[in-house]
Amino acid sequence: MIFSWLRERRRRSLRSGPFPEPWREALEQNVRDYRDLGQDEQATVRRYVQVFAAEKHWEGCGGLTITDEVRVTIAAQVGILVLGLGDQYFDHVLSILIYPAAYVAPGAATSSGAGVAEADSARLGEAWYRGPVVLSWTDVLAGGRRRTHGNVVYHEFAHQLDMLNGRNVDGTPPLETAQQDRRWLEVTDEEFRRLTHECAHGRHTLIDCYGATNRAEFFAVITETFLTRPHAMQELHPELYAILSEVYRQDPARRSTARR
Ligand SMILES: [Zn+2]
Structure with a gap:
């Protein structure tokens, strides 16, 4: 009580x-989605960055030096992900470890605890329950600057949201009502089945086939698509877009009309 x-x-x-002005410049240069936000939303993200950057323990690995640019660029993307979710600062995430590029994870990190390490041995990121989030700076920048449709920060923190309702990383974030729960299962069961089928047949899909790995990866990957390609998702997967919009309490398609 006193603590909180x-x-x-x-x-x-x-x-x-x-x-600080250099922080603002980092946002403008490295976080493309920030530019699409309205002024109030931008102010919300800046306030989020001030808290998140200060509260987490940031650790550079593999020779990477933690700078304000690193902290602000990552914090802002987390802030955009949870823009509609109030004061969601991921209190259970104490540390963020950043490598210069995709790294080969030390085996020890995978041996205990519930969490998700991305499938390739050269990984883009990891998310562990009450453990660190591990990110590759090269990929943080590529996603933030929208040089790719993927976004490793959205992806790893979607896993963290998934873990908020227990240690299980099962692809279901905290939901509000039994009715929402039912709709979530209905829509995502169908969409997961469809993605798995299309990927198995080598078809081109909007949602990256990495999402067909399992339900946890599905949730992380659809979160990326929801935020980075909202119009295409709204068009091709309207029900999925609608339920994600409800869960994240934001409507990225509305604010980014310029990026169709
Ligand atoms: Zn993942």
Whole structure:
């Protein structure tokens, strides 16, 4: 109780501080989705960055030096993911480890705890329950600058959302009502089945076939598609778009009319 009161007081103070100009430049240059936001949404993301950047333990690995640019670029993308979710600072994520590029993970990291390590041995990221989120800076930048349709920050923090309702990484984020729960299962069961089928037949899909790996990866990958290709998703997977819109309480297609 006291702890959460102190934490809230500290967060208020962080949010009310000035937003340094170099941070603003990092947002403009590295986080393309930030530019599509309305002014109020941008202000929300900036306040989120002030808290998230300060609260997490940031650790550079493989020779990477943590700079404000690294912290701000990652924090802002997390802030966009949870834009509609209030004060979701992922309190169970204490550390963020960043490698310069896709890295080969040390075996020890995979041996304990519930979590998700991406399938390739040269990985783009990992998410562990009460453990660190591991990211590759090269991929953080590529996604942030929208040089690819993938976004490793959205992906790994979608796994973290998935873990909020228990240790199971089962592809179901926290849902609000029994009715939403039912619709979520109906829509995602059907869409997962469809993706698995299309990928097995080598068809071109909007949703990356990595999402056909299992339900946890499906949720992380549809989250990426929802935020990076909202119009295409709305057109090709309208029910999936609608339920994601409800779950994330945001409508990225509406704000990004310029990027059709
Ligand atoms: Zn994943």
